[in-house]
Amino acid sequence: MSVLVWIEQSQSGVVANSWEVLGQGRKLADALGTSLAAALIGSDTSAAAEEARTYGADSVLTLTSPALAQYRLSGYAAALKQAVAESGATVLLAAATTRGRELTAMLAAELDAGLAPDAIDLRIENGSLVAVRSVYSNNILTDVTFSSPLQVASVRPRSFPMPEAGAASGEVKAVAVTMSDGDIKEQVVAMKSADNSEVSLTDASKIVSGGRGVSQDPEKGFVLVTELAATLGAAVGASRAAVDAGYVPYKHQVGQTGKTVKPDLYIAAGISGAIQHLAGMGSSKVIVAINKDAEAPIFERATYGIVGDLYEVLPALTSELKKRLGK
Amino acid sequence: MKVVVLVKQTPDTAELPKVAAEDVRAGKVKATMVINPWDEYAAEEAILLGDRFDADSVAISMGTPESADALKHALAMGVGAAALVDSSDVSGGDLFTTAGALAAAVQAQGDVDLVLTGKQSVDDNSGAVFAGVAAKLGWPLVSGVSKIVDIADGRISVERLVEGGQETLSVPLPAVVSVGKEINDPRYPSFMGIRKAGKANIPATPAGIAANSGKTQWTNIRKPEERKSKCTMIDGASAQEKAAKLADALIADKVI
Ligand SMILES: Cc1cc2nc3c(=O)[nH]c(=O)nc-3n(C[C@H](O)[C@H](O)[C@H](O)COP(=O)(O)OP(=O)(O)OC[C@H]3O[C@@H](n4cnc5c(N)ncnc54)[C@H](O)[C@@H]3O)c2cc1C
Ligand SMILES: Nc1ncnc2c1ncn2[C@@H]1O[C@H](COP(=O)(O)O)[C@@H](O)[C@H]1O
Numbered sequence: 001m002s003v004l005v006w007i008e009q010s011q012s013g014v015v016a017n018s019w020e021v022l023g024q025g026r027k028l029a030d031a032l033g034t035s036l037a038a039a040l041i042g043s044d045t046s047a048a049a050e051e052a053r054t055y056g057a058d059s060v061l062t063l064t065s066p067a068l069a070q071y072r073l074s075g076y077a078a079a080l081k082q083a084v085a086e087s088g089a090t091v092l093l094a095a096a097t098t099r100g101r102e103l104t105a106m107l108a109a110e111l112d113a114g115l116a117p118d119a120i121d122l123r124i125e126n127g128s129l130v131a132v133r134s135v136y137s138n139n140i141l142t143d144v145t146f147s148s149p150l151q152v153a154s155v156r157p158r159s160f161p162m163p164e165a166g167a168a169s170g171e172v173k174a175v176a177v178t179m180s181d182g183d184i185k186e187q188v189v190a191m192k193s194a195d196n197s198e199v200s201l202t203d204a205s206k207i208v209s210g211g212r213g214v215s216q217d218p219e220k221g222f223v224l225v226t227e228l229a230a231t232l233g234a235a236v237g238a239s240r241a242a243v244d245a246g247y248v249p250y251k252h253q254v255g256q257t258g259k260t261v262k263p264d265l266y267i268a269a270g271i272s273g274a275i276q277h278l279a280g281m282g283s284s285k286v287i288v289a290i291n292k293d294a295e296a297p298i299f300e301r302a303t304y305g306i307v308g309d310l311y312e313v314l315p316a317l318t319s320e321l322k323k324r325l326g327k
Numbered sequence: 328m329k330v331v332v333l334v335k336q337t338p339d340t341a342e343l344p345k346v347a348a349e350d351v352r353a354g355k356v357k358a359t360m361v362i363n364p365w366d367e368y369a370a371e372e373a374i375l376l377g378d379r380f381d382a383d384s385v386a387i388s389m390g391t392p393e394s395a396d397a398l399k400h401a402l403a404m405g406v407g408a409a410a411l412v413d414s415s416d417v418s419g420g421d422l423f424t425t426a427g428a429l430a431a432a433v434q435a436q437g438d439v440d441l442v443l444t445g446k447q448s449v450d451d452n453s454g455a456v457f458a459g460v461a462a463k464l465g466w467p468l469v470s471g472v473s474k475i476v477d478i479a480d481g482r483i484s485v486e487r488l489v490e491g492g493q494e495t496l497s498v499p500l501p502a503v504v505s506v507g508k509e510i511n512d513p514r515y516p517s518f519m520g521i522r523k524a525g526k527a528n529i530p531a532t533p534a535g536i537a538a539n540s541g542k543t544q545w546t547n548i549r550k551p552e553e554r555k556s557k558c559t560m561i562d563g564a565s566a567q568e569k570a571a572k573l574a575d576a577l578i579a580d581k582v583i
């Protein structure tokens with residue numbers, strides 16, 4: 001028996017949210033009295049395997065093959081299935097990134113296991129996993145209990161703290177992978193890397209978002225939003241109205257039909273606080289609303305509110321924070 | 328070529344905050360029900376593929392007979408035909424039992440080349456039913472597709488956004504593809520379309536799922552706690568003064 005966590009690698013190394021899941025995996029394994037295993041899949045897993053040893057895994061299973069150089073769902077699912085068998089996993093976890101979500105879903109479906117997608121909390125009760133999910137677009141919470149021997153969950157990024165790295169322990173075990181390129185149905189025809197200088201929204205601990213409130217001079221408005229974000233080391237978000245108006249690309253959209261985010265600090269400038277926007281950011285720790293309309297619904301959900309013109313408040317805040325943060 | 332689009336009937340997003348925990352528990356949510364907004368993109372893409380590749384399109388939904396409006400919406404947009412998987416008798420199922428019944432309904436359509444789905448449902452938020460459908464059918468899955476580049480020689484090539492970039496993938500048909508909102512702008516049904524859909528006869532087949540065959544159960548269904556802290560309004564004579572007070576508060580809260 002074991003708790004198994006898939007550690008996701010991207011071109012720029014291990015996806016940090018995987019360590020959050022591994023950290024919680026340690027607690028679950030301790031509660032179950034079983035061991036914690038990490039699975040690494042790719043063409044080169046040695047550096048990431050060393051790192052996994054420092055985050056508390058009892059064993060690190062490496063599944064390496066040239067055929068696994070690029071993430072492809074069917075190939076990675078087959079490899080992860082081997083890891084499940086090898087470790088005798090009863091709990092399988094991964095960070096709920098695009099890939100983590102589809103991989104856990106595919107594996108659960110193929111292994112006839114129960115699945116809790118995008119879980120926000122995990123615990124053990126009576127020797128079995130219980131996952132907490134946020135459903136109805138963050139308007140209902142539910143516990144998910146399992147009646148299958150294998151229990152699978154993907155875990156929403158930033159649901160658990162980043163564990164502290166410790167002394168490397170745990171053994172690295174190479175699991176023989178026999179698959180060849182021809183066994184994998186998908187071909188990667190092209191891969192374009194995103195601009196790495198931007199902080200990704202779902203990983204961000206701070207986000208500054210702009211809405212239709214910038215319509216008077218959208219270009220300047222988003223420059224002000226971006227300057228405040230840069231000062232804070234924050235990601236730039238937006239409401240759907242701002243995206244639909246073409247002020248910023250869709251990848252910045254927060255909300256129901258955009259990204260669900262959970263930063264420590266969310267600053268909303270010129271955003272009214274529509275239900276569909278709140279669905280994506282309502283669980284942020286501290287919410288700051290900047291709006292010239294004192295009656296805007298965003299103030300009902302905000303921690304701090306400033307009634308004022310964002311063209312004045314944003315630059316004032318940027319220069320104040322520059323002073324405070326010594327920039 | 329034949330394309331199936333999976334559409335679900337879900338509560339109007341504006342009414343989601345009013346959904347009561349006991350109604351979710353009882354499986355009887357009181358809200359205006361509409362087509363899941365994410366599935367409009369899938370329906371639109373099915374129609375566009377019809378034009379591009381001379382494909383027939385069929386919308387399939389699993390739900391109660393009262394919930395056929397999502398199918399009518401798809402028909403009104405221009406999807407060719409519709410079929411309902413009647414879930415009235417289902418109890419104790421989960422997302423994979425839904426996926427199993429939908430996969431069976433896809434098979435019942437005959438030679439299907441492509442299944443299109445939305446990114447996720449606004450009620451269950453699983454983003455996983457399509458994976459269950461793909462697994463049950465044994466077909467490849469590509470999720471989160473932002474563009475269908477081409478369909479040729481028994482393969483489909485698609486673009487999708489993943490963390491860290493954008494990839495172009497090619498997979499053999501038949502396949503399951505879930506689409507994101509970058510893929511198109513769903514049309515509004517035309518008046519003629521609505522009239523035609525209103526008269527359409529939608530065949531219904533029982534889901535045929537054994538009781539309690541789900542591997543997961545929802546328990547302790549509840550409303551999230553209201554945020555305790557009321558909003559603290561930051562006042563000041565000038566933007567500078569407000570900014571300084573806010574900075575004090577954020578530093579005290581240790582969020583910066
Ligand atoms: C199915 C569906 C899905 C949706 N999904 C999303 C989603 O994912 N994300 C999302 O955000 N929305 C979504 N929406 C849209 C949502 O309902 C709102 O229309 C949208 O969030 C409004 O964006 P906004 O707050 O920027 O614009 P508005 O509601 O127009 O608000 C602009 C605000 O800016 C303020 N303002 C104006 N000028 C200034 C100024 N100079 N200084 C300061 N404040 C100023 C105004 O007082 C106002 O409160 C969805 C809607 C539907 C139906
Ligand atoms: N009951 C259903 N009937 C038809 N399609 C569904 C149903 N449930 C889910 N789907 C499809 O699967 C997608 C993902 O849903 P979910 O996994 O519930 O988030 C949706 O966007 C639909 O396209």
